Amino acid sequence: MASVSATTPIELVERVYAALPGNVEIARDRLNRPLTLTEKILVNHLADPQNQELERGDSYADFHPDRVAMQDATAQMALLQFMTAGLPEVAVPSTVHCDHLIQAKVGAKIDLGVAVDTNAEVYDFLKSVSANYGIGFWGPGSGIIHQVVLENYAFPGGMMIGTDSHTPNAGGLGMVAIGVGGADAVDVMTGFAWNVKWPKVIGVKLTGTLSDWSSPKDVILEVARQLTVKGGTGAIVEYFGAGADSISATGKATICNMGAEIGATTSVFGYDQNMSQYLKATGREAIADAADKVSDHLRADHGADYDQLLEINLDDLKPLINGPHTPDLAHKVGAGVGEAARANDWPLVPSAALIGSCTNSSYEDITRAASIARQAAAKGLTAKIDLMITPGSEQTRATIERDGLLADLEAIGATVLANACGPCIGQWSRPESITSASNTIVTSFNRNFPKRNDGSPNTLAFVTSPDTVMAIALSGRLDFDPTVDTITAPDGTEVSLDAPVGQILPDAGYDPGEDTFTAPPADGHDVPIAVSPT
Template sequence: MAQNDMQHVGSTSAIVSRKKLTSRRGAEIGATTSLFTFNDNMAKYLQATNRQEIGDFARSYAAELRADEGAEYDEMVEINLSELEPHINGPFTPDLATPISKFKDAVKENKWPEELKVGLIGSCTNSSYEDMSRAASIAQDALSHGIKAKAHFTVTPGSEQIRATIERDGQMKTLEDFGGMVLANACGPCIGQWDRRDVKKGEPNSIISSYNRNFTGRNDANPATHAFVASPDLVVAMTIAGSLNFNPLTDTLKDKDGNDFKLAVPTGEALPSQGFDPGNDTYQAPPEDRASINVAVSPQSDRLQLLEPFQAWDGKDSNDMPILIKAKGKTTTDHISMAGPWLKYRGHLDNISNNMLIGAINSANGEANKVHNSTNGEWDAVPATARDYKRKGIKWVVIGDWNYGEGSSREHAALEPRHLGGLAIITRSFARIHETNLKKQGMLPLTFSNPEDYEKIQPDDKVDLLCTQLAVGKPMTLRVHPSKGGDAFDVELSHTFNEGQMEWFKNGSALNTMAKAHKK
């Protein structure tokens, strides 16, 4: 069971087998038994966090949630628990997964830096009480053999509740004795808020974290950092060895006397026996009379700026619009709105908008942050070109590839294109949260009804978007005017707007819609 106990939920695509469904009965079993198990475990967690009524409400419907009689499925996902082993994802993307048994070979073959400089656990994704308990059990095992973390080691509690609870129950002290530095209950290095000083920018090195993303330069603003993602268990184990070549399932370590030993199977409780400690209550309720509050922001501040409401839709179609960029390949929220040093401007929309889409790859030239301005013929940075269009009163669109907006749910990735004059983001497909964020800011997230239509559109084409066609459940038309001549042609676009979200677009944003309703 050592394999399975070391395994934490990770890259599903790498560890499950996919088969065509041959048995309806098998699908029904998967749809029912896993649901009951989930509800039992979740109900206990909700009860422990003073939300039992939510669990009771959900469980009251559990018996009704089963496959319809005669239902058929395109595929069935089978997970053989006896064959699972830990995986390490990366570097530079969470999509590249390697089982731990083959990871040493991958390190050698790809010439990844073997020395592990830093191990980081926690963040909002992997800092549950059980995660921290298991991590502490591995650390305690090392301490009992007289050794500590060889690599730098940091711990980011995902909430004040987790921080207070593991401090009370002793896991925090164990992790600190092990050599760990406990960081604030915040995003921290996960989104680049990391004052890293152990390597110089541009120096190739390897780190491993239990965070949820590891895109290039995300954690420390160093594009040469090879960032890997694994379970908290595996991260802690790897920091003891300080090497990417260590496999805790099979390899041994040296204790303080030079004797070989293997790490014990990690253990941990899902919920604290004494209940959760809520920690420090730092919430400040808003005043009852909000009209009397004046937020003073210096006009000279480069980090804070009062937001101005976005303009409402003019009720017309938009014609002869340039394509700001036709993005090629992966365009994550890190490509759309980079984190790291840029986060100091997160309270200043105009300043942080200078990072808009600077990481996206332009299909016209294969480069990042270099696009063609259709009004003056110059090649310039993406934000500068968008600003020039905005000054000239020209709306623009972005053409994107598959799963556009994958990554963090950061709001700025949707705020920035809206602020710089964009009307629509048109893609083969969207990451769900980013699609909704765009809607909230009054943007039009649209997808090609036929994904192959992405190939028909060239970066220098002009387009008309028939916004007046926007209706729930109905397609819209994009009229393309080829830059190289020839007849215009129409492309069908799909969307997922509901009635309420359509009001966001018409009013200019969800915030405008709320303000409008408040005035009534």
């Protein structure tokens, strides 16, 4: 039976780790060279480690992932397919997450209520099927699938598949997490191996340390600049080096999340103390302790060989803003994007600024944004354009509300949206008076191709860090550079913004907020499947 709860059972993790040393040794013997972390995790999830061909970019391999996650839009067809298999329950731990069907329009409470009413038949169907077949169900308001997975299910050295392209977010905890289609999810849920081409491995060596206005988001924007939107195709991007170890687990997740924008199969970081601390802060001390015992196998071997190698010195990395219409069109914040905007007739006064989503809604992200908001409020500044905040999960929302961070953001005019994908995936209702004309928006989201956010081809979307989004919202200018430019306060004084100050983890621990998880009953076979209309 598949064990499904609101977290990954330690027994599952221990089974993965028990097999890890032996399978790593098999791979070292067969390949006769040091291994990347990617290879260690993949070999440990092979159906046949002894005989499977291991040629990068050529061999097709059968894997057995540890779990499956599905968002509500793609889960519907996947579960209908699974129901035809005639099995009493799923073969691996699986979860459904209701995050895609909530439209942003007014604010969190009203928007969520409208979604619950509008999508009642979908939610009832997903909840009843989940109960019937042993699947965990995260209801509307729980948060975005990838953030919920990071907070509850991801673990170092694990392997999962999810029916959404940004499943690689879990790489922030050292997991090989791959976005797939519903048919692949059904294969795994029915107990079949998952077949896919053995990926190449692109290494990204990080040195130095991020500081001032530079953030983890700038790392992946720089990688996108170098590799382009197709540069990661057929490969897993593996980050390593002292610079990688200096980045928080949620910062690592931001970087891995946007690996989808360069076409990568997934992205992953090696296990370190930042991951251990995050696991403990989110109630998974036992998993951290287990990972510590096999930590050498949860990092690349010294001298591991990569198909391609990039090196980025974090000391030299400056804030970037990428777009519009493609995440690899990189500009330096300020004069760089300003010059491009004037050359291409992009509006320099944005119509909206948005912070959050699965990519950038961690406690650290929000504390940095709130630190800017506090100093702005103290100097009489408020947002000059619409500013919207999307918490990534109910746990994140409850924690940042408890700690006064939402109040800091609301004090400068921010609107808090529901814990859902919302504007990141086009679930954003905007007035035609705005979308009918050329307009720019700045977001800390992941994807910015035409029509992505509001369905309008006239909206030009730029992706950047939450810090830069906040600075642009306060200045009202796309070409604002917070490192050198000033903002005129209501009293006529010129205000400089100090660099943001963040806190990686909450001192008082995470507040779980409202319990939105429904575990399947021990025997849910008698639960009627809710189908409306019948």
